[in-house]
Amino acid sequence: MSDYNFAYLDEQTKRMIRRAILKGLAIPGYQVPFASREMPMPYGWGTGGVQVSAAVLTPDDTFKVIDQGADDTTNAVSIRRFFQKTAGVAVTEATAEASVIQTRHRIPEQDLRADQILVYQVPIPEPLRFLEPSEVETRKMHALEEYGLMHVKLYEDISQHGDIATAYAYPVKVEGRYVMDPSPIPKFDNPKLEMAGIQLFGAGREQRIYAIPPYTQVVSLDFDDYPFQPTKADHACDLCGAEESYLDELIMDDAGGRMFMCSDTDYCATRRKQGHVGAQGVPYKEDAA
Amino acid sequence: MYVAVKGGERAIDNAHAWLAEERRGDLDVPELSVAQIREQMTLAVNRVMAEGSLYDPNLAALAIKQARGDLIEAIFLIRAYRTTLPRFGGSNPVETETMQCERRVSATFKDAPGGQVLGPTFDYTHRLLDFKLAADGDAADVAVSEPHRGATPHIMSFLDREDLIQTEPAGDDVPDDLTRTPLELPASRALRLQSLTRGDEGFILGMAYSTQRGYARNHAFVAELRIGSVAVEMDIPELGFAIEIGEITVTECETVNQFQGSKTQPPQFTRGYGLVFGMTERKAISMALVDRALRWKELGEDNLGAPAQDEEFVLYHSDNIQATGFLEHIKLPHYVDFQSELELIRKLRREAHDTISREAAE
Numbered sequence: 078m079s080d081y082n083f084a085y086l087d088e089q090t091k092r093m094i095r096r097a098i099l100k101g102l103a104i105p106g107y108q109v110p111f112a113s114r115e116m117p118m119p120y121g122w123g124t125g126g127v128q129v130s131a132a133v134l135t136p137d138d139t140f141k142v143i144d145q146g147a148d149d150t151t152n153a154v155s156i157r158r159f160f161q162k163t164a165g166v167a168v169t170e171a172t173a174e175a176s177v178i179q180t181r182h183r184i185p186e187q188d189l190r191a192d193q194i195l196v197y198q199v200p201i202p203e204p205l206r207f208l209e210p211s212e213v214e215t216r217k218m219h220a221l222e223e224y225g226l227m228h229v230k231l232y233e234d235i236s237q238h239g240d241i242a243t244a245y246a247y248p249v250k251v252e253g254r255y256v257m258d259p260s261p262i263p264k265f266d267n268p269k270l271e272m273a274g275i276q277l278f279g280a281g282r283e284q285r286i287y288a289i290p291p292y293t294q295v296v297s298l299d300f301d302d303y304p305f306q307p308t309k310a311d312h313a314c315d316l317c318g319a320e321e322s323y324l325d326e327l328i329m330d331d332a333g334g335r336m337f338m339c340s341d342t343d344y345c346a347t348r349r350k351q352g353h354v355g356a357q358g359v360p361y362k363e364d365a366a
Numbered sequence: 367m368y369v370a371v372k373g374g375e376r377a378i379d380n381a382h383a384w385l386a387e388e389r390r391g392d393l394d395v396p397e398l399s400v401a402q403i404r405e406q407m408t409l410a411v412n413r414v415m416a417e418g419s420l421y422d423p424n425l426a427a428l429a430i431k432q433a434r435g436d437l438i439e440a441i442f443l444i445r446a447y448r449t450t451l452p453r454f455g456g457s458n459p460v461e462t463e464t465m466q467c468e469r470r471v472s473a474t475f476k477d478a479p480g481g482q483v484l485g486p487t488f489d490y491t492h493r494l495l496d497f498k499l500a501a502d503g504d505a506a507d508v509a510v511s512e513p514h515r516g517a518t519p520h521i522m523s524f525l526d527r528e529d530l531i532q533t534e535p536a537g538d539d540v541p542d543d544l545t546r547t548p549l550e551l552p553a554s555r556a557l558r559l560q561s562l563t564r565g566d567e568g569f570i571l572g573m574a575y576s577t578q579r580g581y582a583r584n585h586a587f588v589a590e591l592r593i594g595s596v597a598v599e600m601d602i603p604e605l606g607f608a609i610e611i612g613e614i615t616v617t618e619c620e621t622v623n624q625f626q627g628s629k630t631q632p633p634q635f636t637r638g639y640g641l642v643f644g645m646t647e648r649k650a651i652s653m654a655l656v657d658r659a660l661r662w663k664e665l666g667e668d669n670l671g672a673p674a675q676d677e678e679f680v681l682y683h684s685d686n687i688q689a690t691g692f693l694e695h696i697k698l699p700h701y702v703d704f705q706s707e708l709e710l711i712r713k714l715r716r717e718a719h720d721t722i723s724r725e726a727a728e
Contacts, residue, residue, distance in 0.1 A: 081450065085450075087450070087452070110548035110550060111548055112545075112546050112547050112548050113548065114449040114545075115442075115445040115446050115448070115449045115687065116446065116449075117446040119442065119687075119690070119691035119694065119695065120687065120688050120690075120691025120692055120695070121691040121692040121693075121694060121695025121696075121698070122691065122695060122698070124691075144698075144699060145699045145700075145701055145702045146702060149374045149375075150374055150699055151374040151377060151378055152698055152699070153374070154374040154375050154378060155378060158375075182700070182702045182703060183702055200692070200695070211678055212551065212678060212682070213551050213552075213678060238714050238717075239714070239717055240710075240713065240714060240717070242710060242714070244703070244706035244707045244709065244710040245702070245703040245706045245707070246703075261700075261702075261703045262702075263702055263703065263705065263706035264706065265706070282688045282691060282692055284548040284549065308706070308709055308710075308713075309709070310705065310709060323702070323705075324705070325701055325702070325705060326705055326708065340701075340702055340705075
């Protein structure tokens with residue numbers, strides 16, 4: 078596709094985005110405004126992530142895209158194809174082989190290395206947004222480190238439900254300073270936010286980029302007597318038998334029969350290749366999928 | 367045994383093929399040409415150019431054809447194309463006083479230099495379906511008069527001379543470009559106007575209407591509404607002077623609004639301003655009303671808490687491409703987040719149930 082520049086965006090735009098990324102890395106958890114462009118996919122489909130990926134990709138990269146943990150969901154397919162077409166980069170479904178991974182709503186089960194970049198698609202970057210609708214106000218609250226409202230919300234959850242009633246997009250504090258929205262990942266994934274790889278967050282419609290540098294302290298907000306608890310379905314994967322991975326629940330029949338399987342399709346397939354078999358699984362065959 | 371659902375790629379390809387077939391419709395009906403859309407669906411083309419922020423009737427017509435007549439989808443196509451274009455620079459401000467007016471009406475003066483020109487308007491048509499059009503759409507020959515040549519002074523300039531209207535001094539500073547810098551609040555008036563002119567027609571109309579119905583009422587008179595072509599000029603540094611690079615049709619609306627005076631201003635009329643690509647009268651008038659409502663702070667008026675006065679509310683929600691994207695994205699898979707909610711609600715219900723049965727036992 079020679080009509081467009083490498084990875085679609087022009088070099089000036091990529092430079093502008095890279096500057097925002099560098100600023101984000103320098104101030105972990107701080108939301109950097111950037112002049113988000115209209116992309117050829119709709120806002121809400123991952124335009125922020127796509128712009129960040131476009132800015133960091135080089136011709137030597139190997140690119141992986143997951144949506145809900147899966148490589149084969151339609152939007153993951155669509156974004157992967159977009160960069161295949163506009164950047165001609167190698168693509169992969171294997172987490173270990175990818176140098177740049179764009180994700181929506183999950184962190185891969187397999188630990189990332191220092192030479193990998195994880196790019197998140199972010200719908201609402203502002204963790205305080207549903208407590209305070211005004212951007213002018215929330216920016217002020219971050220500047221003054223005024224996070225009392227968030228703690229009151231968590232406290233009210235406990236007094237009302239006996240638990241913190243946030244299951245995904247669970248707020249974190251980065252390096253003891255900024256409260257940050259980790260994007261709508263399940264809170265099961267929150268402990269993995271402290272990792273060796275670089276994590277970049279792109280919110281296209283809201284025109285914000287933020288970042289977590291490698292090995293940065295990321296603490297999920299909680300109380301001493303109500304500590305943060307990552308949760309998952311209390312099952313093992315029915316395909317590969319994994320007990321430690323995040324599971325999707327599938328409805329199998331009219332009678333409400335269920336099965337559980339890894340949301341991370343690469344993790345599940347890799348385990349099955351290694352010979353792990355779950356309760357409803359069959360031994361792995363190359364063409365079974 | 368369960369086999370994981372694969373085939374996203376094939377599903378996408380098939381969906382695209384089906385979409386192309388649906389777009390074409392019945393093959394026994396001749397295909398629409400881009401030129402037909404451009405010439406006969408001009409107001410749709412104008413809206414797509416205005417909200418797409420790109421003045422190109424051919425591309426807008428193509429986008430409408432490709433989008434199967436869904437104008438927001440067409441606007442999206444134009445916006446996505448627009449961002450890939452290099453930016454050579456900025457034009458000089460267009461001089462709407464020199465506009466070759468096709469239409470020019472004033473609601474505040476019965477007559478004024480330059481006259482009232484009704485132009486091609488729906489205003490006094492009776493909205494009766496014209497069944498003759500279904501069979502034969504050729505227009506009857508109409509008499510043509512000599513167009514008015516030379517500048518048509520703005521109605522506002524007459525009020526200006528009497529100092530009855532708040533002055534709007536010209537500035538030399540180059541305003542920010544909404545499409546090149548992130549919107550930060552408070553926004554300058556120039557940025558607000560950029561946002562309004564590309565904002566969704568329906569949204570801006572609704573906001574404007576709300577001011578008329580009492581939410582930050584600022585009773586507006588249309589001092590002047592003019593539609594016509596203006597020259598776009600650009601300074602070429604190598605040449606040292608400005609050259610005309612093209613001509614565009616725009617709609618300009620200036621409103622005169624009542625103003626009681628405040629601590630900082632004596633009683634004086636105030637202005638609202640609308641300028642939109644193409645023949646887009648409804649949008650230009652709406653824009654002027656919303657512009658005026660958003661100016662409450664600089665004019666020292668009270669914040670009445672009305673939606674149209676709330677810059678953050680208006681500017682953050684006027685863009686239909688942002689809005690439709692975020693709204694429609696909720697149909698994408700969310701099963702990971704939903705799964706975590708499922709687990710949470712099961713847990714909360716279990717705990718609540720335990721509490722209830724414990725209390726019943728006591």
